[in-house]
Amino acid sequence: MTPPIPASRDRLRIAIQKNGRLAEPARALLASCGMGWRESRDRLFCYGESLPVDLLLVRDDDIPGLIADGVCDLGIVGRNVLAEQDGARIGAGRASAFREWRALGFGACRLALAVPEGWEWKSPAQLSGKRIATSYPALLGRWLTREGVDAQVALLSGSVEIAPRLGQADAICDLVSSGATLAANQLKPVVTLFESEAVLAGPIHALDAARGELVELLLRRLDGALRIRHSKLLLFQTSRELLPGLLPLLPDAESPTVMQVDGADHLALQALCHGALTWQRLEELKRAGACGLMVLPVEGMLA
Ligand SMILES: Nc1ncnc2c1ncn2[C@@H]1O[C@H](COP(=O)(O)OP(=O)(O)OP(=O)(O)O)[C@@H](O)[C@H]1O
Ligand SMILES: O=P(O)(O)OC[C@H]1O[C@H](OP(=O)(O)OP(=O)(O)O)[C@H](O)[C@@H]1O
């Protein structure tokens, strides 16, 4: 049965992308914080069953506005979208209404200025009097002002890379990840304006007490989930004599616990490692005197 959208605002509401690049990773991250949902048949709303936290499934561009209007409390969105819309508000003389609360470590990309491959790029001054196509007029405008460049901005909502070939623009400013789309359109990136990743966005001001408590709980779980995301628990045994030679091989280990087993000389070590524990690393540890090496996944962590 389709769950009704609760009117009660003592539940928390988080907006995430319905479809697109951030949709699945955002859901997976929230699920790793212990959230489970019942989804409406139209796939626009998810009723939180394990916590009083519901999801709104929307276009990513709508997320900052939903937070600004108080329709939802938090959202998961690209920093690029958040910064662009904040810049647009400020440009229109309005106050900021949302901000980044946490960086989430996925959806990495950059906003870059790209020019035709044949251009010999020397400096931003070359763009004076040129037309630049972009979906990010506020971020581009801020950069042009800072560089003192007087260029024309052509606003496009997608397929920006094709604009120079269509004679619609001389250069572009768009998101780049692998660079494949630029290369396919005979363009080259020349300046990075902005580094982006998915972020948890929320209002500028703290939420009221009831929802504030729920947010605190969620943030504690989220911080734990983010910390252990790429982490593993490493266990091994060694002798007291060899331990000083092993510790420098674990620069990414968080406060290793050393325990004594079978008399003074025999030790067991347990450490949460944040870097990759490759076969090569394990073999190096073994050569340095570690034995009984074990790598275990970490399901949860509460500091
Ligand atoms: N090539 C890329 N690689 C990695 N992350 C990207 C890339 N392109 C965009 N992103 C990030 O993912 C976010 C969502 O991108 P997506 O293409 O799904 O958005 P969209 O087409 O605007 O979706 P919607 O239908 O929700 O409006 C972007 O705002 C950006 O933060
Ligand atoms: O550097 P790359 O790895 O090639 O990625 C960059 C492309 O990815 C995004 O578009 P997307 O594929 O989401 O299509 P869109 O035009 O619908 O946004 C972005 O707008 C670029 O066009």
Ligand SMILES: [Mg+2]
């Ligand atoms: Mg969008």
